[in-house]
Amino acid sequence: xxxxxxxxxxxxxxxxxxxxxxxxxxxxxxxxxxxxxxxxxxxxxxxxxxxxxxxxxxxxxxxxxxxxxxxxxxxxxxxxxxxxxxxxxxxxxxxxxxxxxxxxxxxxxxxxxxxxxxxxxxxxxxxxxxxxxxxxxxxxxxxxxxxxxxxxxxxxxxxxxxxxxxxxxxxxxxxxxxxxxxxxxxxxxxxxxxxxxxxxxxxxxxxxxxxxxxxxxxxxxxxxxxxxxxxxxxxxxxxxxxxxxxxxxxxxxxxxxxxxxxxxxxxxxxxxxxxxxxxxxxxxxxxxxxxxxxxxxxxxxxxxxxxxxxxxxxxxxxxxxxxxxxxxxxxxxxxxxxxxxxxxxxxxxxxxxxxxxxxxxxxxxxxxxxxxxxxxxxxxxxxxxxxxxxxxxxxxxxxxxxxxxxx
Amino acid sequence: xxxxxxxxxxxxxxxxxxxxxxxxxxxxxxxxxxxxxxxxxxxxxxxxxxxxxxxxxxxxxxxxxxxxxxxxxxxxxxxxxxxxxxxxxxxxxxxxxxxxxxxxxxxxxxxxxxxxxxxxxxxxxxxxxxxxxxxxxxxxxxxxxxxxxx
Ligand SMILES: Cc1ncc(COP(=O)(O)O)c(C=O)c1O
Numbered sequence: 001x002x003x004x005x006x007x008x009x010x011x012x013x014x015x016x017x018x019x020x021x022x023x024x025x026x027x028x029x030x031x032x033x034x035x036x037x038x039x040x041x042x043x044x045x046x047x048x049x050x051x052x053x054x055x056x057x058x059x060x061x062x063x064x065x066x067x068x069x070x071x072x073x074x075x076x077x078x079x080x081x082x083x084x085x086x087x088x089x090x091x092x093x094x095x096x097x098x099x100x101x102x103x104x105x106x107x108x109x110x111x112x113x114x115x116x117x118x119x120x121x122x123x124x125x126x127x128x129x130x131x132x133x134x135x136x137x138x139x140x141x142x143x144x145x146x147x148x149x150x151x152x153x154x155x156x157x158x159x160x161x162x163x164x165x166x167x168x169x170x171x172x173x174x175x176x177x178x179x180x181x182x183x184x185x186x187x188x189x190x191x192x193x194x195x196x197x198x199x200x201x202x203x204x205x206x207x208x209x210x211x212x213x214x215x216x217x218x219x220x221x222x223x224x225x226x227x228x229x230x231x232x233x234x235x236x237x238x239x240x241x242x243x244x245x246x247x248x249x250x251x252x253x254x255x256x257x258x259x260x261x262x263x264x265x266x267x268x269x270x271x272x273x274x275x276x277x278x279x280x281x282x283x284x285x286x287x288x289x290x291x292x293x294x295x296x297x298x299x300x301x302x303x304x305x306x307x308x309x310x311x312x313x314x315x316x317x318x319x320x321x322x323x324x325x326x327x328x329x330x331x332x333x334x335x336x337x338x339x340x341x342x343x344x345x346x347x348x349x350x351x352x353x354x355x356x357x358x359x360x361x362x363x364x365x366x367x368x369x370x371x372x373x374x375x376x377x378x379x380x381x382x383x384x385x386x387x388x389x390x391x392x393x394x395x396x397x398x399x400x401x402x403x404x405x406x407x
Numbered sequence: 408x409x410x411x412x413x414x415x416x417x418x419x420x421x422x423x424x425x426x427x428x429x430x431x432x433x434x435x436x437x438x439x440x441x442x443x444x445x446x447x448x449x450x451x452x453x454x455x456x457x458x459x460x461x462x463x464x465x466x467x468x469x470x471x472x473x474x475x476x477x478x479x480x481x482x483x484x485x486x487x488x489x490x491x492x493x494x495x496x497x498x499x500x501x502x503x504x505x506x507x508x509x510x511x512x513x514x515x516x517x518x519x520x521x522x523x524x525x526x527x528x529x530x531x532x533x534x535x536x537x538x539x540x541x542x543x544x545x546x547x548x549x550x551x552x553x554x555x556x557x
Binding site (some may be wrong): 401 | 411412413414420424445446447448470471472473474516520530533538
C-alpha cells in the first residue's frame with residue numbers, strides 16, 4: 001500500500017464510531033490496549049458461531065477445522081516474527097504470562113544462588129516482579145541497568161553490569177511509559193559475549209514496526225495480542241529451540257503430555273509442552289486475523305505515518321506553556337508522556353475525557369521510571385496508525401482547557 | 408454527564424492550590440498514612456485529640472490530585488474542634504454522599520462545605536480520591552499505621 005489513508009482505515013475499527021460525552025471518541029490510549037478491527041472481531045465470532053470445538057483432541061470435523069485454524073496462526077506468528085520454525089511459537093495468555101513462563105521454567109532449571117539477572121530501570125512491572133520472585137526462590141541477584149534523563153539505557157553502565165555471574169538478561173524493547181526504542185540488537189550482542197540469553201519484552205514494539213527475531217538474535221521474545229489490534233487474553237512466547245527444549249514444563253495438564261501413568265509422565269514436544277490445558281482458541285484465531293490485518297497495511301506505511309504523527313504531536317504539545325515531556329530519547333515510538341506543573345495527571349485525564357479524549361494517567365506499571373523522574377505519575381497519549389493530526393489538535397485544545405480550569 | 412466545572416469548582420481548585428492545615432502536626436496523638444495504589448496518591452493525616460475526646464488540631468501532608476488534596480484540606484477544616492463522635496458521623500455522611508446514598512440537596516446532613524463533592528459519584532474512578540483522606544483519618548483514630556484504598 002503506497003498511499004496511507006487513515007480515514008479509510010478508521011472505518012475498519014467499529015469502536016471509532018462511538019461518541020463519548022457527546023463527542024466523537026479520540027482514542028489515545030493505544031499503549032494500554034489497541035482497538036480491534038472488524039476482521040478480528042469477526043474471526044473470533046466465526047469460531048464461536050461456526051466451528052466451536054476443542055483442538056488437538058477430536059477426529060470430528062469441527063475439531064479438525066478448529067485445530068487447523070489454530071495451528072495456522074502459529075505459522076502466521078512465525079512468519080510475523082521471522083522465526084525459523086513454528087514450534088518456536090508458544091501461545092500464552094499474554095506478555096506477562098510469557099515472561100513468567102520463562103522466569104519459572106528457565107529459571108528453575110538453569111539459575112542458582114548467586115547468579116545475576118539484568119533488567120533495566122524502565123521495565124514494566126511484568127518484567128520486574130517475575131524476576132524478583134525468582135530471585136527470592138533461588139537466591140539470585142537482580143541487577144538494574146540505569147537510564148539517563150532522556151530515558152535511554154546507559155550502554156556503558158549496562159556493559160559494566162555484565163560479568164561471569166550474569167546468567168540472564170531481560171529487557172523491554174520499547175518503554176510503554178517513555179516511548180524509548182532501546183538499541184536491543186546492540187545490547188543482545190553485548191550479552192552474548194558472556195553467553196547470556198536475552199529475553200525481549202516486545203509488548204510495545206510489535207504494533208509499531210516489523211520485529212525480526214532472527215536478525216535481533218534474541219533468545220526469547222514476548223508480546224500480547226491485545227496491543228497488536230488482536231483480542232485480550234492471548235499472547236506469544238518465541239524462544240530458541242534448544243532453550244525451549246531444555247526447559248522443564250511451566251504448567252502441567254492436558255495437551256502438554258506424551259503419556260501419563262501414576263508412576264511416570266512423559267512430556268509432549270514443542271510447542272505443546274508449554275500449552276497445558278485448553279487454550280484461548282477464539283483468541284488465537286482472532287490474533288491470526290490481527291496479524292493478517294497489519295500485514296495488509298504494511299509496517300513500512302505504519303512506521304512512517306506514526307513517526308510523522310509523533311513529530312507533529314511532540315511539536316504541538318511543546319507549544320503548551322510549562323508542559324514537560326517525560327521520555328525524550330533520540331529513538332522513540334509514538335508515545336507521548338507529559339506533565340503539567342501543579343496539575344495532577346488524574347485531573348488532566350478526567351477533564352480531557354469530558355471532551356471524549358481517552359488518555360492514560362498514572363504510573364503506567366513503571367513505578368521505578370516515575371521514581372527516576374521524581375514524579376508520582378504522568379499523562380500519556382499513545383498513538384496508533386488510525387489516529388490523526390486533528391485528534392492531536394483536539395488533545396492540545398483540551399489541555400488548554402485544563403490549564404484554564406487550574407489557572 | 409454534568410459540566411466539568413461542577414467537579415472542578417473554584418473552591419476545589421482553591422483548596423488544591425492553598426491547602427489548609429498542611430504539614431506535620433506538632434505533638435499529635437494519632438497519625439496514619441494513606442495510599443491509593445491506583446494513582447499513587449499518598450498522604451499523611453495527623454490529629455491531636457484531647458482527653459475530652461475533642462479533636463484539638465488536625466493536619467495533612469502529601470501529594471495528590473486536586474480532588475484528594477482539596478478533600479483533605481476541607482476535611483481538616485471541618486474536623487477541627489469537633490468531638491470524635493461528630494467526626495465519625497461526618498465520615499459516614501460524607502461516605503454516603505460519595506456513593507450517592509445521601510443527596511445533600513434533599514436529605515438532612517451536617518456536611519456544610521463538604522457537600523461540594525456531591526457530584527463525584529458521576530466519576531467512579533475519582534471517588535477514592537475524595538475519600539482517601541477520610542479513610543486515613545479514620546485509620547489514624549483506630550490506631551492503624553497505614554491505609555490503602557484497594
Ligand atoms: C512494556 C510492556 N510489557 C509488558 C506488558 C504486559 O502486557 P500484558 O498485560 O498484556 O501481559 C505491558 C502492558 O502494559 C507493557 O507495556
